Amino acid sequence: MTTGFEERRQESVPDRVQHLLHGRPTLGPLAVLLLAVIVFSIINTRFLNPENLGLVLQQVTVIALLGLGQTLIVLTAGIDLSAGAIAVFSSILMANLAYDAGFPGPLALLAGLAFGTAMGAVNGFLVTRVHLPPFIVTLGTLSVFFSLNSVVSGSETVRGTDMPAIMTWTGETIPIGSFHLTYGSIIMLLLFGVFFYLLGWTAWGKHVHASGDDAEAARLAGIRTDRVLLSVYTVAGAVYAIAAWVLMGRLASADPNVGTEYNLDSITAVVLGGTSLFGGRGGVIGTLVGALIVGVFRNGLVLAGVQVVWQGFAVGLLVLLAVTIDQWIRKVRA
Structure with missing residues (x-):
């Protein structure tokens, strides 16, 4: 039996907000995004220009x-x-297979996707079979993949003009008035839709x-x-490899020196x-x-x-605030 004080406390605004964010964790970030858009549109009216919004999405x-x-x-x-590291190395493998080895563009892309998936599977194998902590595993493979990236590329950039057009196709844009939407952004939005469904309405997502x-x-x-963990790391590797394809379109090249x-x-x-x-x-x-x-x-x-240095400072503060809120939300017990 609860006391009147406990009942009033359970109905307090902070408690209700805490429970709401625990059940719907996306609401907080949406509020921050909306507030940021409003503030920056007031500071500079160019912010809401379709050209600028298209640039933010890209x-x-x-x-x-x-x-x-x-x-x-x-x-x-x-x-x-x-x-x-997986994304950048995958882009280098795709580009070099097409440029140096003479692979047809679609085959080079498929090979790069396979390599990226395999790199994710390596992480998953070390976590699930060797039972190493994910932080240590991926810290190690970070160095391994970036080193292999330098070896394969020779630290040289492959220009988009030296590759089949399909390699940089994701960077092409579709004009919607003065708003420009890239094929890479469309791929990204479609993948988010797919995984939104997989995580919310399939047995795999529940697991x-x-x-x-x-x-x-x-x-x-x-x-x-x-088995679930191994599948997660493997699927993540495949997503990183798709990001590599989008990255080549974004840069119109395969650059081994990006991604730090x-x-x-x-x-x-x-x-x-x-x-x-x-x-x-x-x-x-x-x-x-x-x-x-x-991005906003x-x-x-x-x-x-x-100045750029203060941009990083602002993003860092956002991260600290987000982690603090996460700790507060985790104290909820239904």
């Missing part, structure tokens, strides 16, 4: 895709520090959430948690999107919103004349 496409793969892993209470929320309870319930910040940016998108770093709670739509928050803040701060 700028976040690769990070959003990497964040999509990262979300799958974070939902299982893991982390992937090799996301950017992913259960494995991250309480792995031992999931195992006792009959879920093959090791991609790992942290993808994790930032996941955290800002409301997915818990402790696993079991969150979703891909939040990650898309998180990537847009980063960086673009808006540029238009406001803020």
